[in-house]
Every structure is written in C-alpha cells, then in structure tokens.
Amino acid sequence: MTDTDTKDDAPAGLSLLARQLLERLPLPVMLLDSQARVLLANAGMQTALGAGLEGKPLTAVLRHPAVLDAVGAALASGGHSDVSFSIAGLVERHYEAHIARLDDGLVALLLHDITAIRRAEQMRADFIANVSHELRTPLAALFGFIETLQGPARDDAAARENFLNIMAREAARMRRLIDDLLSLARIELNEHVPPQGRVALEAVVRQAAAALAPLAAGDDISLRIESVPLQEIVGDHDELVQLFQNLIHNAIKYGRPGGEVRVTLGQESGHVFAAVADDGEGIPREALPRLTERFYRVDVKRSRERGGTGLGLAIVKHILSRHQGRLSIDSKVGEGSTFTVLLPEPGAMEKPPKAPDILPVTELL
Amino acid sequence: MMTDHTVKSFDEQLQALSAAVAQMGGLAEAQLAAAIDAIARRDSGAAERAVAGDVRIDALQQEIEERAMKLLALRQPMAVDLRDTLAAIKIAGELERIGDLAKNIAKRALVLNREPPIRLTQSLGRMGKAAQNQLKQVLDSFSNRNADDAEAVWQRDGEIDEIYNSLFRELLTYMMEDPRTIGLCTHLLFVAKNIERSGDHCTNIAEVVYHMVKAGYLNARPKADITSETSVPYEGRA
Ligand SMILES: Nc1ncnc2c1ncn2[C@@H]1O[C@H](COP(=O)(O)OP(=O)(O)OP(=O)(O)O)[C@@H](O)[C@H]1O
Ligand SMILES: [Mg+2]
Numbered sequence: 073m074t075d076t077d078t079k080d081d082a083p084a085g086l087s088l089l090a091r092q093l094l095e096r097l098p099l100p101v102m103l104l105d106s107q108a109r110v111l112l113a114n115a116g117m118q119t120a121l122g123a124g125l126e127g128k129p130l131t132a133v134l135r136h137p138a139v140l141d142a143v144g145a146a147l148a149s150g151g152h153s154d155v156s157f158s159i160a161g162l163v164e165r166h167y168e169a170h171i172a173r174l175d176d177g178l179v180a181l182l183l184h185d186i187t188a189i190r191r192a193e194q195m196r197a198d199f200i201a202n203v204s205h206e207l208r209t210p211l212a213a214l215f216g217f218i219e220t221l222q223g224p225a226r227d228d229a230a231a232r233e234n235f236l237n238i239m240a241r242e243a244a245r246m247r248r249l250i251d252d253l254l255s256l257a258r259i260e261l262n263e264h265v266p267p268q269g270r271v272a273l274e275a276v277v278r279q280a281a282a283a284l285a286p287l288a289a290g291d292d293i294s295l296r297i298e299s300v301p302l303q304e305i306v307g308d309h310d311e312l313v314q315l316f317q318n319l320i321h322n323a324i325k326y327g328r329p330g331g332e333v334r335v336t337l338g339q340e341s342g343h344v345f346a347a348v349a350d351d352g353e354g355i356p357r358e359a360l361p362r363l364t365e366r367f368y369r370v371d372v373k374r375s376r377e378r379g380g381t382g383l384g385l386a387i388v389k390h391i392l393s394r395h396q397g398r399l400s401i402d403s404k405v406g407e408g409s410t411f412t413v414l415l416p417e418p419g420a421m422e423k424p425p426k427a428p429d430i431l432p433v434t435e436l437l
Numbered sequence: 438m439m440t441d442h443t444v445k446s447f448d449e450q451l452q453a454l455s456a457a458v459a460q461m462g463g464l465a466e467a468q469l470a471a472a473i474d475a476i477a478r479r480d481s482g483a484a485e486r487a488v489a490g491d492v493r494i495d496a497l498q499q500e501i502e503e504r505a506m507k508l509l510a511l512r513q514p515m516a517v518d519l520r521d522t523l524a525a526i527k528i529a530g531e532l533e534r535i536g537d538l539a540k541n542i543a544k545r546a547l548v549l550n551r552e553p554p555i556r557l558t559q560s561l562g563r564m565g566k567a568a569q570n571q572l573k574q575v576l577d578s579f580s581n582r583n584a585d586d587a588e589a590v591w592q593r594d595g596e597i598d599e600i601y602n603s604l605f606r607e608l609l610t611y612m613m614e615d616p617r618t619i620g621l622c623t624h625l626l627f628v629a630k631n632i633e634r635s636g637d638h639c640t641n642i643a644e645v646v647y648h649m650v651k652a653g654y655l656n657a658r659p660k661a662d663i664t665s666e667t668s669v670p671y672e673g674r675a
Contacts, residue, residue, distance in 0.1 A: 131456040137493075158470060160569035165513055197514030372556065373614075396506070398543040 103174075104130055108143055109363040111178065118165075120183055134181075139169055143181065146173040148240075149230040156186070180342065189218055203365045206381065210242040245379055252383040256366075259390045267308040267395060273344055273415070274299045276309065277335050280316035284324060292330045295320070297338035305344050306418050307395055315391045318384040319348040319411050325378050326409070327352035342419070346410040354405040361402065364389040388413075445552060447512050454504055454525045454535040455580075458532075461497045463534040465539070469569055469635060472539040475546035476628060477562025479554065487543035494536035501529040507641055517652075524649040528579065529672035530646070531638045535572065538631040538638075545624045552621055557607060564600040568632050571597065571639040579646045590639060591655050597636035604629050 091112075094101055099306045100116035102125065109186075110133060113125040125133050130143060136157040142317055146152065152172030168184040217235045225231040274297070282297055287293045316335075323333040327350035336347045355363070355370060362368045368381040369375040375382060396416050403409035468490045475484035508514060510542045512557045516574050549558070571590055578586035605626070612622045 129452065129456045129459075131459035131463070135466070135580075137460075137464050137467050140460060140463060157467075160466065160470065160573040162570060164566065164569075201554075205556075242441070296539065353609075356603070408472060422521045 100185075102181050104143060104147075104179040104181060106147060106177050108147065108179070114311070117183065120165075120185065139171070139181070142169070142171045143179055146171050146179045146201075163187075199366070203249075203253065206367065207246060207374075210246045213237055213242045245381070248379065249381045249383075251265050252387065254382050255314070256383060256387055256390065259387060259394065263390060263394045265394075267306055267311070269307060269309055270304045271307040271309050271312055272304050273302055273307075273312070273346060274337055276307075276312045276338065277316050277346055278318055280313050281335065283317060284320050287321070288324050291324060291327070293324055294325055294332050295324075296332065296334045297337070300332065300339065302337060302339055302344055303342065303417055305415050307415065308391075311391045311394070312362050316346070316348070318388050319413070322384060322411070323350035323352070323409070325380070326350065330407075339417070342417055343414045344417060345411050345412055345414050349408060349410040351408040354407055355401070355403040355409055356405055360401055360403065364399070447508075447514075447518075450504075450508060450512075451514075451518060451521055453648050454501065454508065454522065457497065457501050457504070458528050459524050459576065460578055461494060461501065461529055461532050462579070463570075464490065464494050464497065464574065466537050466569065466572055468539040469565070469572060469590060472542040472546065473562060473565030473569060473632075475512040475543050476549065477565060479546075479550045479558070480655045481550045484546040484550070487539050488547075491536050491540040498529045498533040501525055513549045515645055520649045520652065524579075524645050527645045528642050531642050535635050535638050538635050542631050544626050545628050549621065549624055549628075553649060555618075555621060555625065557604070557611070557625055560600070560604050560607070561625065561632070564604065564629065567597050567600060568635045568639070571636055575639045575642045575646065578643070579649075581653055582646075582650050584647045584650040587643040587650070588655060591643040591647070594636055597633055601629055603631040 073412045094103075094112065094114050098116060100114065100120040102113040102117045103111045106110050108123045108130040110128050110130060113121075118125060121133050131140065134140075136159070138155040138157045142153045142155045150173045152167060152170065154170050156166070156168045159167070165185065165191075168186055170182040170184070171179060173179050202385060217239050221232060221235055225235065277297055277299075281297060282335075286296060320333060320335065327333055331351040334349045336349070338345055359368075359370045363370075364385045366386040368385075369380065369382045388399060392413065392415075398414045400412045400414070401409065402412070468487050470663065471483040471487035471490065475487060505522050507523050508521075512518075524653040549555075571593065575587060578584075578644045608622050608626050608629070612619045644655050647653070
C-alpha cells in the first residue's frame with residue numbers, strides 16, 4: 073500500500089486514491105482493458121482467483137462463458153449486467169459477477185462469493201429430499217398392507233397376523249426415524265453450548281453395553297469391555313451413553329455373528345479414548361469419509377433390513393463436536409472395524425467458543 | 438467474444454489462439470457442469486442447456502482448427518511456437534469430445550428425470566464433481582503453462598476410475614436384485630462411463646499440456662479400471 077509508483081499499465085486517470093480504495097475494498101474487483109486483459113486486480117480478486125492476474129487475458133483467469141459473454145457485450149456496447157457462475161474444485165465455489173463498462177472504455181468486474189448461501193440451500197434441499205424418501209418407503213409398505221387387509225386378505229386370519237407384524241415393524245421404523253431426527257436436532261441446537269457434567273467414561277460405556285446385551289446375545293456375539301482407571305471427563309452423560317450405544321449397536325449389527333465386540337478404554341496425551349472394535353465385514357475404503365453423513369449407508373438394503381436409519385453416526389459426530397472430541401475409523405474389509413472416540417481431559421478442554429450471533433438455520437432442521 | 442480478427446503479429450495470433458482454447462475450455466466446463474447438475478439435481482433445465490450448448494463448442498473447435506492451420510501454413514512456427522499451435526488443435530479436439538459426452542449425459546438425464554429418483558444418482562454426482570475438478574485443473578495448467586499441475590491431473594485419474602468401479606458393481610447388484618430396474622440402470626451405467634471417459638480426455642489434455650511446456654512425454658499411466666474383469670450377465674439395451 074506504500075507503493076506510490078504508478079505502474080506503466082495503470083489505467084489512465086485512475087488516481088492514487090482510487091487505486092488505494094480499490095485495493096482495500098473487501099470485495100474482489102478487477103479492471104479490464106479494451107482487449108479484455110486484466111489491468112488491475114485487487115487483493116480480494118487475487119484471493120478469489122489466484123495471484124499474478126494482472127497482464128493476463130481474462131480467458132486465462134476466468135473462462136466461464138457467462139462471464140466472457142457479459143464482458144464481451146459490455147466491451148462492444150456498454151452497459152452492465154449481472155451473471156452467476158460456479159467454479160469447480162474440491163470445494164465448488166459459487167459467484168455472482170457484476171460487470172459494467174466505465175466511461176473510459178474499461179470494464180469493471182466485481183465478484184460476490186455466494187458459496188455459503190448456495191451450500192446452505194443445497195443442504196436444506198438434500199435434507200428434505202432424504203427425509204421424505206426415508207419416510208415414504210415405510211409409509212408405502214403400510215398402505216400396501218392396509219389395502220390388502222381391506223381387500224383380498226379381509227378374512228384370512230393367518231395373513232392378518234403376519235401383515236400386522238410387518239406393519240408394526242414399519243411403523244416402528246418410522247417412529248425411530250422421527251426420534252433420531254429430533255434427537256439430532258436437539259444435539260445440534262446445543263452444539264455450541266459446552267457440556268457441564270462430570271462423567272466417568274467407563275460407567276457410560278457399561279451402561280450403553282448393558283442396554284445392548286440382549287441384542288448381542290441374539291447374534292451370539294460376546295461383548296467385552298476392558299479399561300484402566302480413568303480420569304473423569306467433562307461431558308453430558310445421556311449424550312455420551314447415546315454415542316456409545318450407536319457405536320456398539322453398529323459393531324453388533326455389522327459384526328460377525330458368533331464373533332466378538334470389544335471396547336477398550338484408556339488415556340493418553342491429554343485424551344481419554346474408547347475404541348469399539350468388531351470382527352465383522354469391515355468398510356470399504358472409499359466409504360470411510362462418508363460414514364458420518366446423514367442417511368449414508370454402505371449397503372442401504374442391509375441397513376434397512378436391520379431397522380437402521382443411517383443417522384447413527386451423524387448423531388455420534390455432532391455429540392463429539394459438542395464435546396470437542398474426535399472420531400477415527402480404522403477398518404479392513406473382511407477383518408473388522410474399529411471406531412475410536414477421543415475425548416479431551418478436563419484440563420485439555422478449550423475455552424468455550426463464542427456462540428455465533430445467528431444460528432445457521434439449516435443446522436436446526 | 439475474445440476472438441479478435443484484427444490481430445497482426447505472430448505472437449498476438451498465438452495468444453489469441455490460446456485465448457480461444459481457454460474460452461472453449463470454459464464452454465466445456467459449463468457444459469459438463471450442466472450435465473452433472475442435470476443428473477445429480479434432477480435439473481432438466483440444465484440438461485436442455487447442455488444439449489443446446491454443444492453447437493457452440495463445435496463451432497469454436499472448427500474456428501480454432503482453421504486458425505491453427507492458417508498459422509501453420511503461413512507462419513511455419515518452430516519449437517515452442519509449433520508445440521503451442523499443435524497443442525491448441527489437440528486440446529480443442531479433446532474438449533469437443535468432452536462436450537459430446539456431456540451432451541450425451543444430459544440426454545440420458547432427460548430420460549432419468551422422468552422416472553422416480555434413484556439414490557445412486559448421488560454417487561454419479563460425486564463422480565461428476567471429480568471429473569469437473571480434473572477438467573478445471575487441467576485447463577488451469579494450460580493457462581498457467583504449468584507442467585507440474587498437468588502431471589498432477591494425469592496422476593489423479595485413478596480416483597475417478599475407483600468411483601467408477603465401485604459404482605459399476607453397485608449398479609450390477611441393483612439390476613440383479615430387481616430386473617425391472619435394468620432399463621434405468623443401463624442409462625446410469627452409460628452416464629458413469631461417459632463421466633469416466635471425460636476424465637480420460639482430461640488426462641489426454643494433461644499430456645498435451647505437459648508436452649507443450651516441457652517438450653517431453655508423460656507415459657505409463659497406471660490404470661485402475663478393472664471393471665472388464667467383473668462379468669455379470671445382464672440383458673439391457675445400450
Ligand atoms: N462397525 C461397522 N462395521 C461395518 N460397517 C459399519 C459399521 N458401523 C457403521 N457401518 C456402516 O456405516 C453406515 C452408517 O452407520 P449409521 O450408524 O450412521 O447408520 P445405520 O447403522 O445404518 O442406521 P442407524 O444407526 O440409524 O440405525 C452403516 O449403514 C454401515 O454401512
Ligand atoms: Mg447405526
């Protein structure tokens with residue numbers, strides 16, 4: 073900003089003041105000459121599109137047809153226009169561009185990054201689509217059986233018995249889905265409020281395991297818990313029980329019938345950890361990064377058959393985020409999976425982050 | 438726009454040629470993005486845009502070819518200038534193919550979007566994003582004349598192949614479980630194949646960019662595509 077030399081290619085008539093203003097404007101701005109070359113790109117623009125833009129043809133730095141067409145039109149016949157476009161990448165970015173011809177024949181291009189807005193809209197739409205899809209499936213089954221019971225199977229006692237059982241199962245699934253969604257919403261609401269209680273992790277794990285013991289017995293799976301004496305941690309008792317129920321439930325569900333589920337607790341470098349290991353089918357590598365997505369299931373059909381909604385690990389993720397904890401997943405197809413939860417010791421817990429002024433609406437859904 | 442016919446000097450002509458290639462790249466990117474949106478978001482409007490947009494890509498390819506030919510004939514460029522000119526022709530050819538594939542994806546999207554949604558289209562969306570990312574990176578490497586970035590794109594093609602392979606298996610299971618889905622799944626299979634091939638064209642472009650900048654060759658790319666070994670009978674129309 074102390075650079076007072078006017079560059080050779082500096083647009084004629086652009087005062088130092090104007091240059092400084094452009095430079096400091098917290099919005100990406102660039103000026104293009106009559107050949108659509110970048111004459112000037114401020115810091116915001118370099119952040120958006122990369123360094124070293126000045127002197128390059130526009131096509132070398134921004135080639136979306138909507139932008140090129142609008143700049144072409146502005147150069148040819150003046151005026152201004154707004155266009156929106158996206159740039160692909162690991163994180164796709166969305167922009168609105170305002171393009172206007174200035175009096176001296178230059179074209180100004182101003183960007184507005186609308187990525188966050190787009191993502192929020194998208195998340196909301198995906199979420200609603202998923203929920204309705206998940207609810208519609210059992211509902212369709214229920215209607216099917218109701219119609220059969222009203223019609224062809226009206227007087228068939230055996231079929232009635234059988235159908236009512238299936239209907240009860242489907243209805244239970246819908247109720248579970250709604251319970252899980254509500255519980256997810258509640259956890260998310262509190263995500264920015266650090267937990268208050270003091271919790272002994274081993275007791276939490278034992279409580280979660282006890283609730284699942286009948287299920288494990290049903291699959292002839294032995295459930296083992298191994299622990300060393302642990303420091304108490306800061307946490308919400310009920311949420312942590314729910315977290316371990318979800319992990320142990322998965323280990324039983326996707327474990328090997330007749331096999332073993334082992335929970336190992338320990339303490340190291342500022343963390344208390346609990347590893348839930350099974351000797352089941354394992355998880356393919358490409359699925360690992362997606363497991364905590366809502367409704368993601370490696371094998372949708374299989375999960376459904378076992379009453380799963382695909383929200384279990386999403387709930388785990390949000391509980392952990394509230395507890396400043398981490399989850400690491402280690403799995404080998406055919407050998408089994410280990411889900412390790414790391415929770416900070418009381419001393420290692422960060423100061424509560426300042427709650428955002430506005431809660432993101434989509435996160436509340 | 439950008440295609441200024443009044444340029445005189447050889448350098449300017451070469452630059453205009455590069456600009457036209459980049460412009461064509463922008464069109465191919467937009468085309469592919471629209472096609473992927475058409476699939477992943479069930480956006481039939483985007484599908485129609487992608488189908489209609491192909492004309493412009495074809496026209497630009499022709500223009501680039503003609504200009505490059507004229508350059509070759511009248512200026513007889515040497516060394517780096519020759520490589521630049523040839524690169525323009527080759528890249529334009531690859532981009533034209535990507536445009537075609539995108540158009541084909543979009544046409545299938547129009548069919549798919551009339552049917553009830555299939556969850557697998559989300560995986561296709563992810564695969565599409567990976568291909569879009571490859572295309573962006575390789576076009577950037579062209580504009581920045583960066584051989585390392587081009588090589589990185591070339592190396593990364595395995596990722597798309599990996600998603601393709603797992604999707605392929607998933608689709609086969611679907612079709613076997615419920616033969617009524619074979620028609621739909623076949624469309625999805627071709628969409629996946631077309632995305633995978635777009636990825637291949639990106640690696641071709643990467644090779645061209647590498648050669649343009651370094652005058653050397655990238656070769657012996659490890660191929661992760663093993664689907665040809667998975668044989669499961671199914672009766673579907675192409
Ligand atoms: N221990 C495990 N072994 C193998 N796969 C697992 C394991 N835990 C989770 N998964 C995979 O991750 C997916 C997501 O798990 P998640 O707990 O979120 O959902 P779910 O178990 O299908 O349903 P829910 O937990 O809501 O009943 C599962 O469908 C399964 O494919
Ligand atoms: Mg689960």
